[in-house]
Amino acid sequence: MIGFPVFAQDGYQIRVTLKPFTGGYLYLGHHYGSKQYIVDSAVINNKSEVVFTGKEKLPGGIYMVIYPRKNGWFEMLIDKQQHFSVAADTTDIIEKTVYSGSPDNDLFQTYQKIAREKGKAIVGLQNRLRTHPPDSAGIKSEIASLNLSLTQYREQLIKDHPGHLLTAIFHVLQEPKVPDAARQPGGKYDSSFAYQYYKQHYWDGVSFTDERLVRTPVFETKLQRYFNNVVIQHPDTLSKEADKILDASISNKEMFKYILATLTEKYINPAYMGQDAVFVNLFERYYAPGKADYWMNEKYKKAVFDRAYSLMANLIGEKAADMNMVDSSGKPAPLYSIKAPYVVVCFWDPTCGHCQKEVPKLDSLYQHKWKQQGVKIYGVMTEGGKEAWLNFIHEHGLKGWTHVYQLPAVKEAEYAASKPGYKQLYDVYQTPVLYLLDKEKNIIAKKLNHDQLDELLQTRIRQEEKNVK
Secondary structure (H helix, E strand, C coil): CCCCCCCCCCCEEEEEEEECCCCCEEEEEEEECCEEEEEEEEECCCCCEEEEEECCCCCCEEEEEECCCCCCEEEEEECCCCEEEEEEECCCCCCCCEEECCHHHHHHHHHHHHHHHHHHHHHHHHHHHHHCHHHHHHHHHHHHHHHHHHHHHHHHHHHHCCCCHHHHHHHHHCCCCCCCHHHCHHHCCCHHHHHHHHHHCCCCCCCCCCHHHHHCCCHHHHHHHHHHHHCCCCHHHHHHHHHHHHHHHCCCHHHHHHHHHHHHHHHCCCCCCCCHHHHHHHHHHHHCCCCCCCCCCHHHHHHHHHHHHHHHHHCCCCECCCCCCEECCCCECCHHHCCCCEEEEEEECCCCHHHHHHHHHHHHHHHHHHHHHCEEEEEEECCCCHHHHHHHHHHCCCCCCEEEECCHHHHHHHHHCCCCCHHHHCCCCCCCEEEEEECCCEEEEECCCHHHHHHHHHHHHHHHHHHHC
């Protein structure tokens, strides 16, 4: 028995014996999506004992007892039972761990033992599969049987313990079972039906108001997979799905905060062109109306609002903002004065090393291909100075472009009038930046390199020629 005082049944008191440690600190932490956070620490006595205590109950989730050097941990459930003890040994955490006063963790440990036993058996069979190909059918059947038995164990636990944290976790881990071909429309496999069924049942059993899931390592994986692999990668579809999940979670502040922050991080600087529209939708629907004010600090809020304002004017399909520029002789040359079936807008700086490599490549495409196709380039000098700009144009023979820059007086006037400058309107905070506009100055593409832009341009031109025929 650990010699610590007994507290009333409020807050938490978790007694831990963890061999072989007899000095230093043990730490209590929890998962938070793909990250882990420490919430408590305690000195280890010479009997390998510590006690974690607090006046407030811990929010439910999968917690970790972290070793003194923070080079390992073992996991346990913390939910309704928050006064219990556990004795463990790092030589075999699963087999040599004993809980007292925590039926939740007794159930969790039983599952861990079963999962490990079946996992070892499956690994052994997979090794046999590689070395004994002639026996593959039988081995695959055994593997399928082991996987099925583990699935059935989870399903039975869900039935027997509907409110348990493990049940909530198993719902997250469950995969939709698409009906076999014979039970699909027409009695044969239908890829469209299979996809729609899988998507519609992907979240079966998962509650978007169960904040315990935030403090597990499984929920974020499922959320990311849904948006990466299940939902069609069109900004409107992604936005619709994000709204559906966020609206379902909004009554639980912690879950809503977690999902909104995760999706914001995903789409504020997206991996694919055009998906920044998903972030703008999140901003307009949740951030701008103040639905996230309760958890944002000023730094985070400023970053979100500044980024949204930088993206709103340059979403794919939107009209490009006109730019009040002058050419190298000082004559007005606004963007909308350029008449062409396609306009490539290039924001560049003659002193930027990357621009010095990319701009001549862009010009080569223009001189040898685009010019003959009626494409025009509107080149905007962002920094570097007029002298360096003119020298670069001359030295590299950048002929046929409309070369422009903004007069300092115009920039100052925009600032004085609190009008957004072209850098904000086009989200230009590094160079070079390329945009492709159609004849109506609608944004077709942005922030592609010259080869990607040319590939898209040629595809559109071929499609237009095909439509004419």
